[in-house]
Amino acid sequence: xxxxxxxxxxxxxxxxxxxxxxxxxxxxxxxxxxxxxxxxxxxxxxxxxxxxxxxxxxxxxxxxxxxxxxxxxxxxxxxxxxxxxxxxxxxxxxxxxxxxxxxxxxxxxxxxxxxxxxxxxxx
Numbered sequence: 001x002x003x004x005x006x007x008x009x010x011x012x013x014x015x016x017x018x019x020x021x022x023x024x025x026x027x028x029x030x031x032x033x034x035x036x037x038x039x040x041x042x043x044x045x046x047x048x049x050x051x052x053x054x055x056x057x058x059x060x061x062x063x064x065x066x067x068x069x070x071x072x073x074x075x076x077x078x079x080x081x082x083x084x085x086x087x088x089x090x091x092x093x094x095x096x097x098x099x100x101x102x103x104x105x106x107x108x109x110x111x112x113x114x115x116x117x118x119x120x121x122x123x
Contacts, residue, residue: 051101053116055093061113064088068105068114074098077105 055076062084069077069091076099080092091114093099105114 049100051103051116052119053099053101054119055096055099055105056115056117057091057093058113058115059084059090060086061111062086062088062090063111063113064090065110066091067108067110071104071108073102073104074100 063086064084066079066089069079076093076095077091078094079089081089084090091105101116103116106116
């Protein structure tokens with residue numbers, strides 16, 4: 001004689017039936033929406049220029065944490081192949097035309113190794 005758990009419904013043969021899990025709310029019987037992922041600031045199609053700036057990296061101060069590279073919303077910076085005096089790969093500008101002048105790189109740098117300098121003329 002086999003015993004079945006009391007919390008599962010049984011078929012006529014006595015075998016437990018697995019409950020269907022189809023992401024339906026028990027009270028509303030409507031599908032639960034899929035979670036939305038956070039977007040990076042200044043989404044891809046936008047080319048909004050906040051300021052016209054040059055990105056300046058002071059290589060001697062940089063410790064290679066790459067926060068500026070990781071948090072740049074427009075992927076302007078990349079890791080350079082050469083090492084600085086501290087033995088770290090410093091960031092370098094991939095394409096200065098992509099920079100919108102948001103200043104996130106400047107604000108997030110723990111060593112104050114990156115700055116934005118205003119350009120004299122707009123392009």
